[in-house]
Amino acid sequence: MPSRRQTTFVHPKFAVVGHPNKGKSSIVSALALDDSVQISDTPGTTTKKRSFPLSVDGKVLYELFDTPGFQRARRVLAWLEKHDVPANKKHEVVQAFIDEHKDDERFNDEIELLEPIMDGAGIIYVVDGSQPYGEEYETEMEILRWTGQPSMALINHIDETDYSEEWKRALEHYFKMVRTFNPMQTNFEQHMSILESMAQLKEEWIAPLKASIKLFKQYQEQMLERSAALVTRLVYESVSAVEKLSFYTQEASEEERQKIESNYKDKLRDLEVSTQKHIEEIWNHGHLQKEEKVLTFEGMDLFSEETASVFGLTRKELLITGVTSGAVTGAGIDLLFAGHTLLLGGAIGALLGGTGAYFGFNELSEVKVLGQTMGRRYLEMGPMENRNFPYILLGRTMYHTMKVAQTSHAKREVFEIEMDQTFKEKWLDDTSRKSLEKYHKKFRSGSALEAEELKEYEVLIKRILKHLIDA
Ligand SMILES: Nc1nc2c(ncn2[C@@H]2O[C@H](COP(=O)(O)OP(=O)(O)OP(=O)(O)O)[C@@H](O)[C@H]2O)c(=O)[nH]1
Ligand SMILES: [Mg+2]
Numbered sequence: 001m002p003s004r005r006q007t008t009f010v011h012p013k014f015a016v017v018g019h020p021n022k023g024k025s026s027i028v029s030a031l032a033l034d035d036s037v038q039i040s041d042t043p044g045t046t047t048k049k050r051s052f053p054l055s056v057d058g059k060v061l062y063e064l065f066d067t068p069g070f071q072r073a074r075r076v077l078a079w080l081e082k083h084d085v086p087a088n089k090k091h092e093v094v095q096a097f098i099d100e101h102k103d104d105e106r107f108n109d110e111i112e113l114l115e116p117i118m119d120g121a122g123i124i125y126v127v128d129g130s131q132p133y134g135e136e137y138e139t140e141m142e143i144l145r146w147t148g149q150p151s152m153a154l155i156n157h158i159d160e161t162d163y164s165e166e167w168k169r170a171l172e173h174y175f176k177m178v179r180t181f182n183p184m185q186t187n188f189e190q191h192m193s194i195l196e197s198m199a200q201l202k203e204e205w206i207a208p209l210k211a212s213i214k215l216f217k218q219y220q221e222q223m224l225e226r227s228a229a230l231v232t233r234l235v236y237e238s239v240s241a242v243e244k245l246s247f248y249t250q251e252a253s254e255e256e257r258q259k260i261e262s263n264y265k266d267k268l269r270d271l272e273v274s275t276q277k278h279i280e281e282i283w284n285h286g287h288l289q290k291e292e293k294v295l296t297f298e299g300m301d302l303f304s305e306e307t308a309s310v311f312g313l314t315r316k317e318l319l320i321t322g323v324t325s326g327a328v329t330g331a332g333i334d335l336l337f338a339g340h341t342l343l344l345g346g347a348i349g350a351l352l353g354g355t356g357a358y359f360g361f362n363e364l365s366e367v368k369v370l371g372q373t374m375g376r377r378y379l380e381m382g383p384m385e386n387r388n389f390p391y392i393l394l395g396r397t398m399y400h401t402m403k404v405a406q407t408s409h410a411k412r413e414v415f416e417i418e419m420d421q422t423f424k425e426k427w428l429d430d431t432s433r434k435s436l437e438k439y440h441k442k443f444r445s446g447s448a449l450e451a452e453e454l455k456e457y458e459v460l461i462k463r464i465l466k467h468l469i470d471a
Contacts, residue, residue: 020069
């Protein structure tokens with residue numbers, strides 16, 4: 001019987017290397033889903049190699065190295081070429097270069113980038129396809145070839161211009177795989193597809209990287225699920241929220257009435273903000289708050305007319321959804337029900353435009369006066385009566401979640417939400433709207449909900465989110 005020898009498994013390693021300031025660190029950050037990678041437009045930002053292991057349950061799946069850019073490639077290559085050795089010995093010459101120049105400050109950057117490669121890392125050579133190709137890169141690629149390690153090239157585009165055709169032609173001489181990758185606009189599919197390419201560099205890496213891809217997919221599902229659960233809770237809690245305010249006089253004053261309304265609105269705003277923060281944490285963007293780089297709806301308050309017109313349902317949609325049936329408050333509603341024929345004729349068009357009081361938040365919920373004896377009387381506001389509110393809140397939250405999920409970890413600047421006026425059409429189709437309304441109605445009723453019903457709503461939300469994020 002053959003003895004069972006224990007072989008120590010070495011996880012796949014990849015060194016991201018290239019010219020200074022070509023987006024190496026940005027690529028590491030995007031692939032490692034790590035925002036702590038130092039990125040800046042000053043060439044020479046990275047001066048030490050840094051490892052970014054990706055581990056699950058304490059086991060490293062693979063490891064990425066961010067490295068400094070080449071500084072003295074010509075000198076290094078000249079040194080290597082002085083040693084005339086056959087191909088199977090070339091890597092030894094590279095090691096000799098490292099050993100001999102270990103304490104030589106001038107070659108710090110080359111040594112930092114060559115070390116992980118000589119330690120077994122595959123090479124990911126990064127170039128900027130928005131700049132023309134130049135022969136100076138050949139020196140770098142030549143040095144990399146001397147290491148004998150498996151390698152691939154990634155073409156990044158820092159600017160709009162595109163020289164990728166000439167780059168491809170040159171890179172294909174040196175690398176068996178040339179891919180395009182934009183670390184700023186990467187999505188899940190692209191990330192997985194780059195991992196698949198990385199797996200092809202070495203046979204032993206296929207299995208561990210396939211396993212990593214599988215785990216990433218599970219992880220993505222989990223993040224979607226947790227986001228959907230938070231969105232569900234937000235909508236449910238906001239719609240069913242009730243705010244109370246005690247007063248001690250015969251009648252509640254106008255100020256007290258205004259106070260309860262502003263408390264009520266603040267409560268809903270707080271719920272929205274805290275959900276957004278949680279969602280940012282789920283997608284590993286929690287650091288954003290620390291640096292006050294929060295994803296914001298710039299100037300678009302939850303209760304503004306603008307938010308209502310961008311995210312809310314139009315009169316027509318409200319009608320089709322059947323939201324308006326029952327005790328609807330607000331202006332214009334009599335007109336809408338003046339006759340069903342209106343829906344068929346052209347006259348309906350005249351009614352659809354604009355955002356009247358009905359779409360704004362002049363009518364949120366009635367302020368009720370409760371309690372009998374003086375001193376024990378209070379004002380009460382909630383649950384939400386405005387039929388459009390859940391859609392507005394949902395639209396904003398879906399939009400925010402989509403943006404957070406699609407934001408690369410390589411992004412450093414404050415990211416504001418640029419409004420996409422067509423967003424609603426992307427997430428809310430007729431069928432979803434009708435399914436959602438069934439639940440919104442229950443949320444509004446103030447009656448207790450079965451856990452199952454919330455779960456059903458969550459499944460619906462998850463499906464919509466998945467569709468949005470994958471698109
Ligand atoms: N617009 C855009 N900017 C990018 C992209 N990739 C990198 N950048 C920017 O380019 C600059 C350099 O990016 P880094 O990732 O720090 O580059 P590096 O190659 O690690 O640079 P050094 O460490 O200095 O060698 C930063 O300002 C990045 O924000 C990209 O795909 N699109
Ligand atoms: Mg860098």
